[in-house]
């Protein structure tokens with residue numbers, strides 16, 4: 001994808017990672033019961049997973065890219081949907097959102113748009129992208145007056161489902177119409193929660209929204225799991241927040257925990273998933289562990 005990308009691997013491994021998981025009391029496990037997934041011989045239809053939390057900066061976009069890339073490594077055919085007008089998912093995969101001729105916006109709002117006009121290569125085998133840019137913010141306004149406004153994304157994604165095993169939708173940080181569209185067409189929702197003081201604030205509202213969507217629009221929607229992100233192994237505070245998340249969500253909390261590391265901002269600059277940028281890092285290992293759990297759940 002990115003011709004200037006430096007090729008040699010493992011230069012970004014984490015022998016000196018500032019927050020490698022250290023075994024010890026109170027640190028979440030770094031291994032999981034989830035087994036190595038069996039390879040697939042046939043593909044599709046996709047399970048659709050919305051990655052949602054109305055709080056910004058909790059790792060939705062980072063988790064969408066890296067869970068997607070890890071699933072792709074396990075041979076799953078993955079479609080990432082950038083459903084945030086900020087286009088951070090697209091940027092994180094080296095796509096320049098303002099240069100795009102067609103985006104998710106066109107799929108949503110226009111008839112006769114071909115899938116190939118919108119689909120972007122991600123440079124990762126088995127993983128494609130439906131990109132977005134600021135045009136999508138207009139869709140949120142225009143959809144309000146449409147019949148079936150909550151199902152617009154579902155209608156647009158239908159044709160892609162037979163070709164993929166997993167569709168991951170990166171939601172915008174709000175509970176507005178775009179996020180409702182994502183929840184309405186998803187089979188499952190994955191909630192990233194940062195291990196920070198205010199992380200649980202607002203989660204009740206998110207759960208309430210998920211309940212309403214389940215009641216009124218999508219009875220099959222279920223909570224896939226809660227992913228603890230931004231875990232800082234050096235602070236007790238992070239551990240306390242993690243304990244509270246486990247208290248609140250129990251078995252729904254993934255064993256995989258994403259540590260806070262500068263590697264993630266670096267991957268954004270590189271336009272690559274962590275599994276490519278630093279394949280041997282513990283951060284890449286964490287997303288692979290998450291991928292195994294997602295496949296097993």
Ligand SMILES: Nc1ncnc2c1ncn2[C@@H]1O[C@H](COP(=O)(O)OP(=O)(O)O)[C@@H](O)[C@H]1O
Nearest residue numbers: 056057058059060061062230259260261264265
């Ligand atoms: N585990 C992590 N450790 C450190 N920085 C992270 C981590 N995950 C994400 N980031 C950085 O934090 C910022 C917000 O993450 P992002 O995934 O964009 O959150 P969201 O999509 O929920 O707004 C980005 O700059 C990203 O690179």
Ligand SMILES: [Mg+2]
Nearest residue numbers: 060061084088
């Ligand atoms: Mg985001």
